[in-house]
Amino acid sequence: MRKKILVLHKILGLTTGIVVFVVAITGCCWAFRDEIESLYDDYKTVTPQETAILTPTEAREIAQTVFPDNSIHGTLFKNSNDAAVEVIFYDAEPEFYQSVFLNPYSGEIIQVDNHMSGFFAFILKGHMRMWLPKSIGEQVVRISILIFLFIIISGIVLWWPKKRKNLKQRVTFDWKSTTRWKRKNFDLHTVIGFYICWLALIIAFTGSVISYDWLKYVVYVSTGGDKVPAFIIPENVSETPKDAYAVLPMDNLITKLKKEAPHAESYELHYPESDSTSVYVEISNTKGLYYDSDYRFFDQNTLEEIETPAIFGKYKDAKFADKVLRMNYDIHIGAIGGIVGKIIAFLVSLIVATLPITGVLLWYGRNYKKKKA
Template sequence: MAKRKSLFRRVNDWLHLWLGLISGIIIVIVSITGCIYAFQEEISDLTQPYRFVAEENRPFLPPSVLQKAAAARAGENPVLGVNYGHTGKAAIAAYMDKENGYTMIYMNPYTGAILKEKILKNDFFRIILEGHFNLWLPRPIGQPIVAVATLIFIVLLISGLIMWWPKKWNRANRNKSFKIKTDAGAKRVNYDLHNVLGFYALTIALVLGITGLVWGFQWFSKSYYWTLTGGKSFVAWERGTSDTTAMADMQYPEDKIWATVNHLKGNIQIQFAQKPADPISVTYNPEEGTYYKREFWFYDRYTLQRVPGGGSYATPYEATSRGEKLFRMNYDIHVGAIAGLPGKILMFFVSLICASLPITGFYIWWGKKKKQKKKKTPAFRRLQPQQQAAAATL
């Protein structure tokens, strides 16, 4: 007689089943879109030649000149800023269109020539990101749904590990827990794909879930930061402000700020001040392919003095604590970029496994349900018609 499972195991198994059924389709969508987005930079570089320009032995044009060139396309919409890319990359000016939304203008930073105008909402990877982040629903609706599903996914990983854990570590159980029996029937192979692949992907899948929750819930982001930094309070990202009492008629202040930072090697974005109290914003990223070393600086548009703002990104990466460094790496860890292309490949395959788990899990549940239904069918109904007729005469 089989030993009855403990109450803890029964509750754990019940939670794993029903939480999986509830969140399954969302986990599949989020995982598949994550797979695709992992190689966004690499695929975009291959398919979008307007992102590149030939290097020239002369300085880039200042922001005001590129702003004027972009304004011809932007029309009545103010140009928001200019992004100077890494070596060999096109500059990007941007504006917000009432009908099309955020629009990017790719430009040659040496000549101001316009290479391409792109409506961001129509970009393939933007569409993928919208699905990943909010299921293509309005953000106030979709984003909380994805956040809750991600939290459930973490619970499923933990409950799945409890279900996977062998009662006895004998050879048969080890083989069942660590190996896929490829020569078995479809049901057994499906079970092994769920059980074994789920175990091997567990650690990285937890990393994906935890790093994803940083964007999902403010309370989690603050708690995560507090834990990593040994009790420091989370400093929210905010823009600085310009002192309107010092208003002065200064021509092209963004060019003056650009002159102080254009010696830096890397990606530099200058965001123009639109309102009287707005600062001139500078985002600097010394490395290509990652974002954890980014810094945000803000300058008073009238005095050109540095003003506070930028949260944890206001300080140079090298000057932060270990916990703050890890927190700033969150995006790059999430997409695998922290380990370069091998890291992205790893995250791709783990995301693919995560997408498969609800599908294989559903198939396991469906198979058991059909088996239970078959067991409940009366023996008389399981007989062939000729046998039923013969049985009826007895």
């Protein structure tokens, strides 16, 4: 059985090695994206003024002059007097993702950011789809990471010593001046692999949950979930009025939410897609975290709050299974543990990137031995 597992471990490792290497290396680079980008985002700060800020409708109209043919995903209002307003544009086909930053007091266009270009956009494309076309690359990465889960588990089985006395040899580097490079490479692959295998398993599994809806459903149901594990925007509860509003109710929503949630980090308002769709606002409660955000839905005519049947609602109403699924992304990038968690995720990803290299060298050394004189 161990021989069969070893054969599978080698074949699968060789076929998916390049994908695992790229995904791991790009994951390292992504870990500190927020901290690095904060070093050069001075344009997101403005001078506070004693005047009213832009309403969501005014922000939308100004930003739409920059990209009149593209769809606005939402407008982000920071809970700070010196923060710019960010209007986010997004279209799936053809893919378009840019932000227009506005002075919240004057409406002046400060800067336009293209999220599809630059270093971190390049890194994300490699992490998500190996820089291949989206339809092909995403499938390659998804399948490879799912296989990598089996590789990790089979590696633990192969690592496990048959005798207890050999355990010390499997958990320490016993290198001497006479130790050959093959032995050192074997230790690098097995000893280091053992120490990070459990964390690598968590990162790979949470990545697969992000990729596969069926796996997300399995995780949710198996942890006792009884809601819909998806994002659902409810319909309005009132009828669409015939007369136009002098001031759209939606324009009073940010002021209302700032009073109700004064300690929030930001409020991202999403415009209704039709006359019958509710307005939803994502309230970020903690900087750098997503799982504890509040997703609130309001009738666009009366601002009456509407409950959603899905797991993405108010965080205080979330049950254990809801929280598990909500935390998945923050666990994946290490943000769940703050800066320490990100450092751990960075180091684990970096070490995982070395495993395909030491594995290939291990395979090469065993299959292409030098002939004795």
